[in-house]
Amino acid sequence: MSNGDLAIHQKYTSPISAAGDGYVFEHSVQAFFVIQMITGGLVPRMDNCEVTRIVLQAERYGRKTDDCEVTLKDLNNPSREKTLLVQVKRSIRLSNGEFTKTIKDAWNDFNSQRFNRNSDRIMLVTGDLTRNGIGLKNILTHIQSSYQSADQFWKNYDDKVLGRGKSEREGLKRLREKLILANNNIALDREVEFKFLKSFFIIKSDMHENLFEDGDINVTLIHSILAQKKWKDSVSPKVVWERLCHYVATRNKDQIELLKDDLPKKLLEIFEEEKVIRQDDVVSLQDENQLVKKAEPSKNKITIKTAHKKELALLCLIGEFDSANSNDKKIVSELLRCDEDSLLDVVQEINSTDDQVLELRNTTWKVLDIKSTIEQLSNYIYNSHIDNFANVYLRILSEINPALDLPTDERYMANIYKKSRAYSATIRTGVANGMAMLANNQDILDKCSASKIADTVNSTVLRLLSDNENPKLWMSITDNTSLIAQASPVQFLSKLENTLEIKNNNPIAIVIKESSGDSFFQSDYMAGLRWALADLSWDKKYFSRASLALAKIATLEIYQTENKKRSLDTILHTILPWQPKTLASLDVRHSVVEKIVNEHKAVGRELLKGLLPNMTLTTMERELPEWLDITNTLQPVTQQELWKESSYYSNLYIDTAESLQEIIDAIENIDHLTDDAFSNFIDQLNKHLQKMANKDKQVIWEILLKKINNLDRRNKDEGKRVGILKKIADDIEPEDDLCKSIYLFSNYDHDLIGYNDREKGKKELEEKQRESLLKILNSDNAISQLNELINRARIPYTIGSSLGSIDYPSIENMLLPKFLNENKAEKEFISNFIYTRYFHYKGNINWIDKLDFASWNNEQKILLLLALPFSQSTWDLLDAQQDKDLTKEYWNRVDHFRRTDNKCSEAAVRNLLKARRPLAAMEYIASAIIMGDNSIKQQIDPGLCLKALMASLNTTENISGTNNLQYEIGSIFKYLYDNIDYTKTNLWKAEWAYLKLFGKHGIGQPRALIYRIANDADFFCYLIKNAYKSELPDTKQQELDDATQYRLFKILSLSFNDFTIMPGIDRYDTFREDNFTAWIHKVEETCKASGHLGVAQSVIGGYLINSPEDKSGLWINKTVAKTLDRNDSVSMRSGYNMGIRNARGIHEVDETGEAEASLRDKWQNRADEIEPLGFINLATSLRELAETYERERMHIIERTGSL
Secondary structure, three states: OOHHHHHHHOOOOOOOOOOOHHHHHHHHHHHHHHHHHHHOOOOOOOOOEEEEEEEEOHHHHOOOOOOEEEEEEEOOOOOOEEEEEEEEEEEEOOOOHHHHHHHHHHHHHHOOOOOOOOOOEEEEEEEEEOHHHHHHHHHHHHHHHHOOOHHHHHHHHHOOOOOOOHHHHHHHHHHHHHHHHHOOOOOOOHHHHHHHHHHEEEEEEOOOOOOOOOOOEOHHHHHHHHOOOOOHHHOOHHHHHHHHHHHHHHHHOOOOEEEOOEOOHHHHHHOOOOOEEEHHHHHHOOOOOOOOOOOOOOOOOOOOOOOOHHHHHHHHHHOEEEOOOHHHHHHHHHHHOOOHHHHHHHHHHHHHHOOOOEEEEOOEEEEOOHHHHHHHOHHHOOHHHHHHHHHHHHHHHOOOOHHHHOOHHHHHHOOOOOOOOOOOHHHHHHHHHHHHHHHOOOOOOOOOOHHHHHHHHHHHHHHHHHHOOOHHHHHHOHHHHHHHHHHOHHHHHHHHHHHHOOOOOOHHHHHHHHOOOOOOOOOOOOHHHHHHHHHHHOOOOOHHHHHHHHHHHHHHHHHHOOOOOHHHHHHHHHHOOOOOOOOOOHHHHHHHHHHHHHHOHHHHHHHHHHHOOOOOOEEEOOOOOOOOOOOOOOOOOOHHHHHHHHHHHHHHHHHOOOOHHHHHHHHHOHHHOOHHHHHHHHHHHHHHHHHOOHHHHHHHHHHHHHHHHHHHHOOOOOOOHHHHHHHHHHHOOOOOHHHHHHHHOOOOHHHHOOHHHHHHHHHHHHHHHHHHHHHHHOOOOHHHHHHHHHHHOOOHHHHHHHHHOOOOOOHHHHHOOOOOOOOHHHHHHHHHHHHHHHHHOOOOOHHHHHOOHHHOOHHHHHHHHHHOOOOHHHHHHHHHOOOHHHHHHHHHHOOOOOOOOOOOOHHHHHHHHHOOOHHHHHHHHHHHHHHOOHHHHOOOOHHHHHHHHHHHHHOOOOOOOOOOOHHHHHHHHHHHHHHOOHHHOOHHHHHHHOHHHOEOOOOEOOHHHHHHHHHOHHHHHHHHHHHOOOOOOOOOOOOOOHHHHHHHHHHHOOOOOOOOOOOOEOOOOOEOHHHHHHHHHHHHHHHHHHOOHHHHHHHHHHHHHHOOOOOOOOOOOHHHHHHHHOOOOHHHHHHHHHHHHHHOOOOOOOOOOHHHHHHHHHHHHHHHHHHHHOOHHHHHHHHHHHHHHHHHHHHHHHHHOOO
16 A cells, blocks of 8 residues: 555544535425425515425426425415525525526526516525625615616616615625626626516525524524424424424425425324414404313213223323333333233233224324223222322333433434433323323222322322432423423422522523524423423413413523523413413413513513514414313403503513613614503603713614614604604714714614615715715814724724725825724724725726835735735735735735636735645635636646645645635536546545535535545555454454544445445446456455455445446346356345445335335346346345335335225
8 A cells, every 4th residue: 555545544624514514404494485384484575475385406397496496375366376496505605606506597597488577586595694795685685675667776876876885786796797697798688687686685594503693584483483382292393393304305306396285294294284373363353262172072981891991990090102112011011910921912902892992003002091091990990009100100200311421412313322211202101191180180080089199199299300400300301391290280380499499500501501502403301391381371370480480491591592582482472462371360460570570680571572562473372281170261352451461561661671771672662662651661761861871872862863764664653753752862962973973884774774765865874974084084183083983883894985985185195004903993994995995996006006105014014915806916016015024924814815807826826825825725716717717717727726625635724714615625626627637646635535525415426536446446445444343353453533434434334325436437437347357356355364355345235236237238237247146245245235225315205105116126127137147146135125125115004004
């Protein structure tokens, strides 16, 4: 082996994350649309529309924007349909090729005959956007909301009076450049281009994150929606979401069509349609009782005939168990006092005589109605049985989940790590139900006194929760917490209250922290506790204590996590004035809210905010607790009652607004106050202002102005509210001009302008900004005032942009080099000034020649150069300084690579490599590959490109200042494949280092690495020896780091199948039989000597599923078939079969078994085809494969009852 082969052990510093992240994101976004279709939810930018159809991967339907095609019904005109085409990108940069392709695809769809330019839309959903990307998102929104005619828009565009920020203008410029490229470099008709700008929009989503950011689609919101309902089999909202994402992921490749009126059964099982309750619906239907009723028990009483009545009576306490779980069977046998071996005989005999009492589903036995069944068998249960059941209950439910011993991100693999519970989830729920049923039906047993049952239940729950200081206990019982609480509400609440009082290392706080990670992979251990308290809140006896406990938990949530207010939401939806979910009286509800505000003010004020009029417009149906005795006494809410409640909560919200931040919150929610509360607030605000310091008054003044603009923009001025607010704002307007300037440069445009007359407002704003700056420039202490403005304004770059566009004598000498320093605000200001100045002078930097550099230090010169575009004119200026240290520092620090010409400079690449910045060099090269035309690509030296790529393997360069580079690195690999003979280079080493990027869902096949494996037997053997332990005795295996193990797994594992490797295939995909035979011989010889023959043959078998057809037309090459058919190729045939099965990937199970039947027939037929040719061993192996598919088919049919 050459020393180069040792590169597989090298710990490369790869800056790239797994390529699969983007696909998780894509499936999550697709799942969002499925949720919106099932629930009747809204879709961004498609107002008054309802989703009726979704196509996953719409390419086969002729779409280029193909991740998702959504058909919507116009609710204003139900006969009219609209189409939304969705492209999903984990992250996007306007300068890379991925965005170029996205726009090209969108342009093609826009110009297709099927696209209705008046109603259809194209959506780009992304998780990450650069500043220019956000700018493009915002300006598209502005165009779509503010312009109705192309003439009006283009006139303002040409006159440069769009009035948008620099990032927005730059974003629009980049989009227009991409559109010209998509239109074959032909300028677009302006009317058509305007219609595209009206049809295409960008949504920033946080599906890849856990916290709420600037997202239109939001993971937190989805989880909150799912958390408002109890799902079938009591699964958590997280499980519902994961199942839905899994369903979407598995059906993605099938390009399936989902219709709202004809949803697949599997999808409905995951996500049953839920009833969304809206405030307007509830208040308008006042003749209907609002309380959900429990299902009435069956009136058809069943006569029990079995001779095993005592066993059945005791089985009712267990409720259900898994007969495949030995611990379940053992403990059930103990309670029934029968032999473990005969337990199933007893259960089956009961079922044979009373088939309507028990149900067998898969391996689970369940009593269908434990209460009605035990009522008929009450004579068979005595006090001793209750004691025995209590012990069983404790043994089962007190078990701490062993998975909690694992790291959070590995708990989903608990079964693999053998960290599973002793008892099944089935029996845990069964005994929890049994105890709750007994507790709430204490007179149900003739031979047991009610007091005996009550005492036993209370003491048992108390014992179960005796370890209440252990957070793992609360996490372990989460799936059954509500049933435990229903069994003994008083004991449960007492233990919980004691737990919440613990000061240090509070157990509930720990549980919250354990539940606050990635939504996709981390369990919500708090879900059960929240539901338990929500269930207890129905009962007026427990409402107060349950709500106060939730408030304490909500306080812990605020300190433990951001934007997770699930417990707060539970209280909110319990006491929602128009749809309460409690029988507690209004007086009690009010007293609880007041106590929460007094004792937990942050939580209390958030609660009050949610209770303001029109703040919470929807809620989810909440079922009644299964066992608590609740009688329906709620009366419908009238409009008058609703107004009275709204007034009460509005005034309480105002009366408790004392601090500056609380007053600000009140202003921001002023349009949600009732009229009397608004008047109350104005009185309170004036009193506060009288005592307020000037600096706080200025804060209030700014907030008032922003709110006034907000109300104007949304036409939300009800009565004289805006007028009243304007008067207060005028009264407290600062006299200091500097303070007014700070306001103009501390807020974004949409906060500074009322949208009733957007264009006029923008012109006025720009004029105000210019006037304020000119006033400063003309003052005696201009620099001092400007310095203060820059350092106090919240958005200093807007000052730079504004000043950069002003013609003012000697302004450059006034500002430079004064503000060229490392002060964050001043650096942001001056960088934008210089950049804007560059465009102000139309790309000419001769103005810099007028600067006197004599007094400048090198740092100031560097900052000037770094602010200029990455172009030859900047480098010429750098060279003119004739300073080696300055040159070195520039290439070490330059962090933007925007090209302003049609050139790719080799010198720039070499300078970046000299500065040991290969990632920066690759970003620059990739921009030319992706964005450039053929003339630019011809300027790129493949050798230099390869040098940069190889240098990146061991770089310590920080790419946080650039970007993730995943797409850019992929483009460089593809460029090299087309421009060099990669079989004669070390390109495979780069592929090895960046292997996570490659694959079916990544940037494709690592061609050089595959070629080397397929043609270098020694290299393949080297990989095998490193990956697997030798069968020879006393052979030590070298320990590998995790990254190397992952790469070996991806290349050699039969379960991965991500790469198409076929020994004997050359660079041009031609199969060389002689090379194949020699490769097999060499591998078997080498691996036999090292003790790796079996595993090597198994891996080879997996590779051979990629065999080409034979020249005779046979489905497999005969030389390959001959190798597989040898008597000593047993392991190879096993690997071949496994490779075939795993190549199928994750797939949706067809309940009819037709897919398995088709595969069975395929491989049976192939076996029949090769057997007459003498390949008897291979034919036998393929028949075994066919039989495997037949067994799977039968298992599916038995499980689903489709036979």
